[in-house]
Amino acid sequence: MKAPVSWIREYADLPDGVTTEDLAHRLTALGLKLESLDRPGHDITGPLVIGRVLTLEPEPQKNGKTINWCTVDVGDANGTGEPQGIVCGAHNFAPGDLVVVVLPGGVLPGGFEISARKTYGHVSAGMICSTKELGLGDDHDGILVLPADAGQPGDDVFDLLDLREEVIEFEINPDRAYAMSLRGVARESALAYGAPFRDPALRPTPAADGNGYPVVVDDPEGCPVFVARTVTGFDPTAPTPDWMSRRLLLLGQRPISLAVDVTNYVMFELGRPIHGYDADKLTGPIRVRRAAEGEHLTTLDGNDRTLSTEDLVVTDDSGIIGLGGVMGGQDTEMSDTTTHVLIEAAHWDAVSMFRTGRRHKLTSEAGKRNERGVDPTICEAAADRVVELLAEYGGGTIEPGVTVVGQPPSQPTITIPIDLPARVTGMDIASDTTIANLEAIGCEVDAGADELTATVPPWRPDLSDPFDLVEEVARIVGYEDVPSILPPAPSGGGLTQDQSMRRRVGRTLAGEGYVEVINFPFIGDADLDRLGIEAADSRRTTLRLANPLRNEEPYMTTTLLPGLLRTVARNVSRGTSDLALFETAPVTLPHSGAGAPILPVDRPPTEGEWDDLNKALPDQPLHLAFALCGDRDRSGWWGDGRPASWSDVIETARVVADALGLELSVRQASLAPWHPGRCAELVLGETPVGHAGELHPRVCRAFGVPARTSVAELDLDALLARAVAVPRAPQLSAYPVAKEDVALIVDADLPSADLAATLREGAGPLCESVRLFDVYTGQQVGEGRKSLAFALRFRAPDRTLTEKDTAAARDAAVELAVQRHGAEQRA
Amino acid sequence: MSGPNSEYDPVQVTPLDEEHVAAMRDEALAAIAAATDLETLKQVRTEHAGDRSPLALANREIGALPPQARKDAGQRVGQARAAVNQALAARQAELEVEAEARMLVEETVDVTLPWDRTTKGARHPITMMHEKIADVFVAMGWEVAEGPIVEAEWLNFDALNLGPDHPARTMQDTFWTEPAEHHLVLRTQTSPVQARAMLTRTPPIYVVSPGRVFRTDEYDATHSPMFHQVEGLCIDRGITMAHLKGTLDHFAESMFGEGISTRFRPSYFPFTEPSAEVDLRCFVCRGLHPAVDDCRTCKGEGWIEWGGCGVVNPRVLTACGVDNERYTGFAFGMGIDRTLMFRHGVADLRDMFEGDVRFSTPFGADL
C-alpha cells in the first residue's frame, strides 16, 4: 500500500516538523511496516523552472552529432529577465515549447551540480531536463515537454511535477485490511502522534428513499449491505482532473477514464471497493444471489468463467452481470460512451470473497480488500463520494433516488480482564493506559474494576479475541518497552540418543573425507528409469505432488540416489573429479490407506483421531547415501593413487555402523542401480539395512557420472534404532597371543565373509579375530576356485595357550570350512 | 692363576717393559684418533683392543713372568688397555654423533611438497548451523523436537489457527500432494512440530525444532522451494512476551556475540497474538555511526530482519490440548539458511543446494 504524505496530512493533523522518515518509522513501530520511501525530488535543489524555448539552431558537429543551440525564456528566474543560452542534445522539441530548465547553481539527482560551462563553442548556462535527469522515470525519448498550459516561464516546477511529494509504501499484514486505504493510514498516523484525525468517511449522506435503482438481495449473508446511486448526463470524454491522476499515479495506478478513476480513487481513499455499471446496459432490477452450478460469466478481463454455487453473483434481467465484490462482467462495463452510471457500494462476506477469488484465480485491488474485511458502515458514504466526484468532474447529475438494501451487522464486543495486556506482555501497563489505547483505536470501552468490555470499531473486523486487544494495547505502548527476562530454566534431557548419534554419523563421514550435500527431494520417472529400477520395485511407489515446481519431477523421492548422482555430475562438470559425497535426508514411502482427517480446532484430537492422522502419513525414514568417484587416494609425488571402488563404499558403511557401535555384515546381492556382480547387501543381524557397491555402467552413463562410481544407500533410522550408545568395556587378557595362518581353496563364488564367519565359528571361543589378508585366483588353485588366506589370532583369558590348544582350534576351524564349503587346505 | 709357561721364551718378554707397553698404547691411541668413521674405528678396535691385539697378547704373557715382575707388568699393561678402551669409547661416541648429524643432513626433504592424498571431508553448513542453534537451547534446558516433512494439512494449518479460509493460507505457497482428499502437504513451516509437541507432551514444554520446509517459490538467489527453519516453543505458567524477549536476546548473544540484542516490531502471524517481527542488532557494525552507513551486512539499517515471534494464540493452545487458562506460551521462528547467509556472507542461496564441494569444504566439520 502506497500513501502520499500530503494525502495523509489531509486527514491527520501531524505536528509541524514531522519528517517523512519519522512518520514511516513510527508507523512501522505500530505495525505498518515501511517497505520503501519514494521521494522523487528530495535530492533536487533549484532553481528548477519552466522555460519557453525562443530559438533553436541545430549545429552539426565534427563527431557526427547535431546539438541545438537554444535561447530559453526563464522569466525572472535568472535574475536578469534575459533569455538563457543553453546547449541541448535532444531533438524532440521546438521553439514555443514549455520545458523544464535547471539553472546554474541547481543540483539534480545523483549530486549532479549545474554550472555555466563552455561546450561546443557556446557558454551553456543551465540544462533542459529529461524525466530521467529529474529522477522521474527512465524515458529516453528526449527532454520533458510540458503541456502548453503548464504555467509561465520562470515558474517553479517542484509542485507541478510533484517533486515535493513523498510517498511511503507499506507492507500491510493481512489483519490490518483497514490500512489499505488513506483513511486507515491517516488514522494510524494520527494515532502515532496523538494528533487529531478527520475521518473522510464521515459525511452527510442522503437517506434511502425507495426511488433508487431497484435492488433485491437474495443472500443477505453474502451481501449484507447494497447501496446503489446513479448519475445521468455524465460526459464520458471529460478528463480526470490532474490532481486525481497525479495521486493515482503516486499510488501506482494508471489513470484510465474519469469514471473508472473516480471509483478507484474512492477505494484508495476510504478502503471501500466500488463498482460502476453502464446503467443503460442494465435491464430490470439488480439481484444478488449465489450462482447455480455451471453458470457462466465473461468478466471484464475477457475471461469466460464457469461459476459454482458458492460464488456470489449480481444479475439483472439479462442474466449474470458480475461476480459480486470480485470482478464485474464485460457486458455492463462502463465504456467511453457511458453517460448513465450506476454506482454499487456493497458489503460482501469476506470468506465468500476469498473463496471466489481463489477459485477463479482472481486478484484485484477490490478483491484484496473485500476478502480481508472492509468497514461495512461506509457503503453510503463511499457511494455518495463517488457520485459527487462524477458529477463535479464529469458534468453529470446525481439522481435523487438512493437505494440501500440491508444494514451493517452490529459490532461485536470483547470482554477481557483489565490486566490482561500487562499479564500477557510482561510490560507495566496501567488500566488507564489499556482503556485509553483501546479508545484510541476506535473501541468503545466499558470498564469495570477488573474487566472491560470493548465494542470493536466497524473498520476493525480483525479484532475478535481477547488477545487481539492485548496486541492493540501493546503496540501503542510500544514493543520496545517489553522487558527482557529469561524464563526459568527447564530441566531438559539434552539431545536424544538419535539426535546425538546422527551428529556422530555426520562427523564420522566428514572424517572419512566425505562432503555433505543437501538435495531437493523431488524426482520424476526419468530418474527412476535412469537408475534402472523396475516397475515392481517398491521404490516406484511414490507420493505425487499436485503442484510440483517442475512437471518432470512430480514425486517425493523414495531414494536419495538420483539427487546424489546429479550432484556428483554437477561437481564433475565443474572440474572436481575426485569426489566423496554424502547426504542424510528422509525419503517418502507412501502406503495404502485412508487420508488424514481435517479435525475440529475447538478441542484437541481424540486418541483415535490422532492415530488416524498419523497413520495417514507416509513412512519417512531417514536415509543415508554416499557416493565415491575418481581417486580415493590421489596419486602424487608420493607415488600412485588408488581409484575409489565398490569396496570403499562398503568399508564406509561399516565405519558408519562401527561409529554407532554396530557391526554390519555383507551379503552378495543384485539390485538396481548397482553392478549385478558388485552389489553388497548390508545386513544388521538378520535385518537388511541397505546396499553398497559399484554402479551399473548404464546408470553411470545415464546420470553422466564417471565410470565405476560407487554408491551406498542405508536406512539410517534402522541403524539408529539399534545403535549402542553406551559401549561395554572389553575384558582384556594380558596373556600372550598365538597366531595361525590358514589358506583355503574354495569355489570362486563363495563370499569371503561367509568363509570368515565359518572359521570364526569353528575356531571357538579362543579365537580373538579372523582377518582375510590375501585372495588368490589362478592356475595353482584351478578353474572356478580361489584361495583365501586368513590370519587367526587366539588368546585365552586365563592362561597362556599351548601349541596344542592353538592347533586344535585352528583344525576345528578348517574342519568346519571343509564340511560347510568344501574347502581344501592349501599347502 | 696360570702356572709357569714351559715354552716361555725370555726374549719375548721384553715387550712388557715400560717403553714397549707405552709404545703399544700410543700406537693404539694414534690409530683411534686417526679413525674418521665408525667402520675404521671398528677395525682399529680389532687391531688394538681385540683378542689378537699386541696389548692383549702382552697381557697373556704376564703369567709367564717371574712372580716378582708380574705385578708391575700387569699394572702397566692394564693401564695401557684401559686407556685404549676409554679412547675407543670416546671416539665411538664422537663418531656416532657425527654420523647421525651427517645422516640428518642427508635425509633433509622438501617439506613444502603438497599433500593432498585424500579428499577433505565437510559437513553441510546448514546442518552445523542447525546443531549450533539446537545447542544454544539445549544448554538452556530446552529439548529438540522433530516431525515429518510430509505432514497432515490439519497440523500444518488448521491447528495453527490457519483455517481453510484464512487469507494467510494462500500467502504460504503450499506444495499439495495427491490425492487431494488425503489432506497431506509438504510442511510450509516447522510449526506443525510445535503442535505435535503440545499434543504429545505435558507442560511445561520448552522445545526448539529445526528442520526443512517447503514453499512453491521459484528457485533464485534468495528463494528456494526447500529451505530450513528453526522454531521455538515455550509453554509454561506465567509466560509473557518478556520471556520471549529474554530468550531471543540470549539466543542472539549466543550466536552473534556479547551485546547483540533483538528488537520487536508489531506483525501478524495466525499462530501468535500478539505477534512481532524480530530484528537482530547488526553484529558487524552494531548500528554505530559511521560504520553503519556502509555496512553491507545490514545495508545501513543497523538491524537485520531475523524472524517472527509472539505469544501463542490461545486458539492454538485449545486445538493442541493445552489448558489456556493455566498456561501461556511464546513461539518464534527464523530461517536457518538466511541466518547462515548473513552470518557467513553467503551471497547466493543456491550455493547451499547445489552440492558443489568447493562451497561446503571450507566450513569443515564444525561452525
Ligand SMILES: [Zn+2]
Ligand atoms: Zn551493519
